Amino acid sequence: MSGSLSELPIVVLDALMPTSQRLVLNRRGSMVWEVQGHRGHYAVKVGYPIEATADWPAQPWTALAPAREGAVLHRLGFDDFAYGEWEHGTWNFQPWHEGPDLYRLWEPCRSEDSSVAPHSSVALGCVEALAELHAKGWAHGDVQPAHFIVGPERTHLIDLALARGGHVPEGYDFPFRGCLVHYEAPEIARSVLATGEAEPTPEADIYALGASLLISATGWRAIEYSDDAPRPVQREAVANGRRRPVKAPGELGELIEAMLSHAPEDRPTIYEVGKALSCL
Ligand SMILES: Nc1ncnc2c1ncn2[C@@H]1O[C@H](COP(=O)(O)OP(=O)(O)OP(=O)(O)O)[C@@H](O)[C@H]1O
Ligand SMILES: [Mg+2]
Known part of the structure; x- marks a missing residue:
């Protein structure tokens, strides 16, 4: 199945060719994955829109957040990252940083x-x-x-x-x-x-x-x-x-x-x- 809310977009799989991947979180319109592959160790962020609930109005901007972050990383002069669009929104990947918060x-x-x-x-x-x-x-x-x-x-x-x-x-x-x-x-x-x-x-x-x-x-x-x-x-x-x-x-x-x-x-x-x- 392609384009589901539980898998990495194909374009990201093609770019990173994972040997292992772990879903770090999936909440409020955002999935974050830790991915290891031949290219290296990356955090992948995948955004999708949030439907309205009793507590929240609809939040279509969560779909745009990964691309917005990608554009910011570009402006700031980082190089080892990419961003783009998928079926339900946008994605980015960037180097995975090891350590506790x-x-x-x-x-x-x-x-x-x-x-x-x-x-x-x-x-x-x-x-x-x-x-x-x-x-x-x-x-x-x-x-x-x-x-x-x-x-x-x-x-x-x-x-x-x-x-x-x-x-x-x-x-x-x-x-x-x-x-x-x-x-x-x-x-x-x-x-x-x-x-x-x-x-x-x-x-x-x-x-x-x-x-x-x-x-x-x-x-x-x-x-x-x-x-x-x-x-x-x-x-x-x-x-x-x-x-x-x-x-x-x-x-x-x-x-x-x-x-x-x-x-x-x-x-x-x-x-x-x-x-x-x-x-x-
Ligand atoms: N580059 C990274 N290196 C290591 N861990 C990361 C990286 N990016 C994200 N993470 C992990 O994923 C979590 C969520 O990432 P981030 O805050 O960027 O996404 P978010 O969708 O904005 O989540 P939230 O709504 O909780 O802020 C981080 O708290 C961290 O644990
Ligand atoms: Mg955050």
């Missing part, structure tokens, strides 16, 4: 009886990955713990499908409608509530990095709201900046506080964060 790596820091402190060198690796993107004039838009892959040599910031900073072909572009609320800066939440859309910025990425470091180090979200509250109610809490009284330990904790500043102009830049971290 930030949240998994800092699991020992979150256990009750643990005295393991979050290591500032890990935070610095995340900062360096985001700084690389900001230096090229781009904002990521979807910074979250799962998007930092901490490898043996360096940390990679993945999932550039929502990044902003340069031209993306019109046919693959779609508006930014916010990210995971846990990591959404107040000004983004406010704009999404008011208009349904927002503009990713480096300042909002800094907030999202602060929220990512906080949740990974402590297990707590930055903002007080209940898990089962409707999304607009969660966004209200974020827009109002109802912070939880929770802090990561030590000087890293102080730095995270600054990154979570309510006003974007009060947040440090990624270079300032990097400088502060390398002094810890």
Whole structure:
């Protein structure tokens, strides 16, 4: 059967000629595969549209996300990737990065009886990955713990499908409608509530990095709201900046506080964060 929502598109099979493949996830209009073959080790992302449900309106843009990410990778000057269209949407492949993500790596820091402190060198690796993107004039838009892959040599910031900073072909572009609320800066939440859309910025990425470091180090979200509250109610809490009284330990904790500043102009830049971290 071709073109099903449980197989790799034929054009991807032809390009990578897999010797092994593993479905990593299939949710919310996106499949991710880990593929090994003669060409190398790749992550393959395959997008398809989401039908409307009781909780969600239809989301046709999920079908475009892999091609949009491919166009961003191209703009950023990467070379070992490809993207294109298949029957139900678009796909891309890019190098597979080995390693745990930030949240998994800092699991020992979150256990009750643990005295393991979050290591500032890990935070610095995340900062360096985001700084690389900001230096090229781009904002990521979807910074979250799962998007930092901490490898043996360096940390990679993945999932550039929502990044902003340069031209993306019109046919693959779609508006930014916010990210995971846990990591959404107040000004983004406010704009999404008011208009349904927002503009990713480096300042909002800094907030999202602060929220990512906080949740990974402590297990707590930055903002007080209940898990089962409707999304607009969660966004209200974020827009109002109802912070939880929770802090990561030590000087890293102080730095995270600054990154979570309510006003974007009060947040440090990624270079300032990097400088502060390398002094810890
Ligand atoms: N290049 C890669 N190297 C290693 N793992 C990857 C890579 N790309 C994606 N993954 C894995 O697949 C997961 C989902 O990837 P990604 O976030 O890019 O897709 P997504 O469709 O946007 O998913 P989500 O909706 O959860 O953000 C990642 O959290 C990671 O575990
Ligand atoms: Mg993602």
